[in-house]
Amino acid sequence: MTERTNRVLIACDDPDRVLLLEEAFSEMDETRFARGLRGSWQRTYALDIDEAVAELRRASFDVLLFDHAAAVNDPAVPAFFQLRRAATDIPIVLLVAPGDELIGLALVRQGAQDFIVESELDCIPLERSLRCSIERHRLLSAQRNLALLDDVTGLLHHRAFDQILARDLSLADLHHLHPYLLDFELSPPPADRDLAAIRFADTLFAETSAHELVARLGDHRFAVFGLLPSELECRLRLQRLEAVLQPYGEFQSLTGAQLRQALCDNSGLESSLGCHLQHR
Numbered sequence: 001m002t003e004r005t006n007r008v009l010i011a012c013d014d015p016d017r018v019l020l021l022e023e024a025f026s027e028m029d030e031t032r033f034a035r036g037l038r039g040s041w042q043r044t045y046a047l048d049i050d051e052a053v054a055e056l057r058r059a060s061f062d063v064l065l066f067d068h069a070a071a072v073n074d075p076a077v078p079a080f081f082q083l084r085r086a087a088t089d090i091p092i093v094l095l096v097a098p099g100d101e102l103i104g105l106a107l108v109r110q111g112a113q114d115f116i117v118e119s120e121l122d123c124i125p126l127e128r129s130l131r132c133s134i135e136r137h138r139l140l141s142a143q144r145n146l147a148l149l150d151d152v153t154g155l156l157h158h159r160a161f162d163q164i165l166a167r168d169l170s171l172a173d174l175h176h177l178h179p180y181l182l183d184f185e186l187s188p189p190p191a192d193r194d195l196a197a198i199r200f201a202d203t204l205f206a207e208t209s210a211h212e213l214v215a216r217l218g219d220h221r222f223a224v225f226g227l228l229p230s231e232l233e234c235r236l237r238l239q240r241l242e243a244v245l246q247p248y249g250e251f252q253s254l255t256g257a258q259l260r261q262a263l264c265d266n267s268g269l270e271s272s273l274g275c276h277l278q279h280r
Contacts, residue, residue, distance in 0.1 A: 007042045007060065008130065011052040011083065012067035012095070018045065020121060021065075027123035041130075049079045053086045061087075063130050063137075066112075067095040068103070077107065084111050091137035093129055095121070101175045105168070105227060106210050113137055117175070150216040152194050153201035161215035165225055168213070169260070177227040180234035180255045182241050186220040187249035193219045200248060207244050220249075231256055 012018055022043075029040045044059070046052035052064070064087050066080065084092060094115035096104040104115030113133035116125060148160035156164065172179050186196060197216060204214050204222060212226040224241060228234050238253040245251060254262055 005040050005042050006062040006130070006134070007044070008063050008065055009044050009046060009052060009055055009061045010065045010067070011046045011049065012065075013047045014067065017067060017095070017118070021126075024121060024123045024126050028127045031123065041127075049082055052083060056083075056086045061090055063134050064090055064092045065095060065130070066092055068097075068100075077103070077110075080107050080110070080112070089141075091133040093133050101177065102211055102227070102229075105171060105175075105177075108167075108171070109164070109210070109213070150197075153197050153216050155201055155204070155222070156213060156215040158215060158217040161213060161217065161223065161225075164213055168225070168227060169263075172227050177229060178231050178234050178256055179225065179227055179259050180238055180253070181226075181259050182224045182238055182245070182251055182253050183217075184222045184224070184245055184251040185249050186222075196220075203245070203248070207241065 010018075010021060012021065025041050025043060044055055044061070046055050052066075055061075056064075064083065066083055068079065080092070080094075091113040092111065094104050094107055094112050096115050096117055098117055098119045101115075101117065104112075104117075108115060113136055114129045116129055148156060150157045169179060171177070186200060197219070200222065201214075201216070204224065208214050208224055209226075212224055215223045215225075217223055226234075226237065228237060234255045238255065242251060242253065
């Protein structure tokens, strides 16, 4: 049985990590050969961001694996944006250090397809992440013309929020993070709903971080979702949001099991949390 060879560009300048990656890729190829599969991973290494950008301009690749330690002179986030601008047509998978899961999650929200923690690097999770990222990117590319943002506020609309939240909850399970959500309704309902929504969106932009999802679920309803390492940090974060947003209307805060139960009670975030708001 044959399968096409995938070309992967690896931005990594750490010799020890390069050896670890090579070992993982070799095991992947051996496993595929034992199963009668002939497709493999053709690797190209770049020692820094400039070299990676040059390779992207010179040749075509199926996926980019970015070790943020390769950003020698620049922080990981600006380096990622530089790569994303150069790699608009291929998925990016991140390799992050233990303890940097929130950075990985933030960059996933900024366009990366997935991230892998260095201490969990092995042939099976690496191949699964790369192949799934390629397929997800193909699907997203096919859906590129579908709008994900509310055209009035620039926030995510409820369908996009549902989809990204489901992905983030899977990441939370994988990396032992805790979810929190603030569901908010402007009160009283404004006469000029679009103007009120724009003003309130500006408030949310000012009070939320790149680690959080912010959406407009309806004319007067908004939501903020995030992940943190502990339940206590989630509750403290929600308390800070509640203190800022309390003058604007009514809200409900959910964390951990409460949030998951709300999502299981009905189909979709909008209907689930809408029921909870009506029956508070």
